[in-house]
Amino acid sequence: xxxxxxVTTTPAVMILLGPPGAGKGTQARMLEEKYGLVQLxxxxxxxxxxxxxxxxxxxxxAVMEAGGLVSDDIxxxxxxxxxxxxxxxxxxxLDGFPRTTGQAExxxxxxxxxxxxxxAAVSLEVEDEAMVERVSGRYTxxxxxxxYHDTFKKPQVAGVCDKCGGTAFKRRADDNAETVRSRLDAYxxxxxxxxxxxxxxxxxxxxDAMADIGDVAEALGRIVDSVRH
Ligand code: AMP
Numbered sequence: 001x002x003x004x005x006x007v008t009t010t011p012a013v014m015i016l017l018g019p020p021g022a023g024k025g026t027q028a029r030m031l032e033e034k035y036g037l038v039q040l041x042x043x044x045x046x047x048x049x050x051x052x053x054x055x056x057x058x059x060x061x062a063v064m065e066a067g068g069l070v071s072d073d074i075x076x077x078x079x080x081x082x083x084x085x086x087x088x089x090x091x092x093x094l095d096g097f098p099r100t101t102g103q104a105e106x107x108x109x110x111x112x113x114x115x116x117x118x119x120a121a122v123s124l125e126v127e128d129e130a131m132v133e134r135v136s137g138r139y140t141x142x143x144x145x146x147x148y149h150d151t152f153k154k155p156q157v158a159g160v161c162d163k164c165g166g167t168a169f170k171r172r173a174d175d176n177a178e179t180v181r182s183r184l185d186a187y188x189x190x191x192x193x194x195x196x197x198x199x200x201x202x203x204x205x206x207x208d209a210m211a212d213i214g215d216v217a218e219a220l221g222r223i224v225d226s227v228r229h
């Protein structure tokens with residue numbers, strides 16, 4: 001023995017469920033920094049595929065621009081590739097996946113192959129109308145990805161990223177009022193049923209995501225602490 005206690009930990013798998021603007025990406029990034037879990041966003045992976053012009057990206061582009069859901073086949077292929085990377089072995093926060101019952105079932109099967117399970121599926125609870133304003137005003141630092149908002153979170157020095165000092169910012173093509181409404185409809189029709197799916201499996205948690213970013217982060221931190229093993 002070397003005198004150091006070795007605790008065997010099973011990697012945590014946590015899902016953030018919620019409509020566009022609920023704060024999934026912001027909170028996943030904060031949890032990544034604090035707990036060393038890896039944020040896995042199918043939206044980010046799809047945007048990278050679109051930018052790279054891959055076959056999947058070309059197939060997904062128009063659907064994403066219209067605010068619909070990309071087919072399960074494409075999303076699952078992209079997710080499986082990413083889950084095979086070594087860094088995800090320490091635990092993941094799934095941000096924007098699963099979004100359909102088919103995806104949830106495929107995730108269960110994928111995790112079963114490696115003896116993993118879902119520790120918590122957190123429903124971020126918000127009001128739809130507030131989401132249109134949240135999403136329409138948001139933008140990110142082009143260099144480090146830190147998120148900002150025209151009204152709710154401006155950089156301390158105008159035009160300069162608080163985190164990395166970058167001066168270029170970008171907005172998503174689908175973050176406009178019209179597309180947000182389509183994305184909200186897709187959420188209610190296809191993704192909200194997953195709340196019942198995870199409730200039935202005993203892993204559902206609820207967090208009031210209309211609260212301040214810091215309060216939501218604390219509530220999520222308590223959930224991570226309670227499921228770590
Ligand atoms: P997000 O960055 O999570 O808001 O996703 C942006 C867009 O990518 C969505 O509006 C969908 O068109 C697509 N997308 C992201 N994740 C998924 C998913 N799990 N299933 C289907 N489409 C997705």
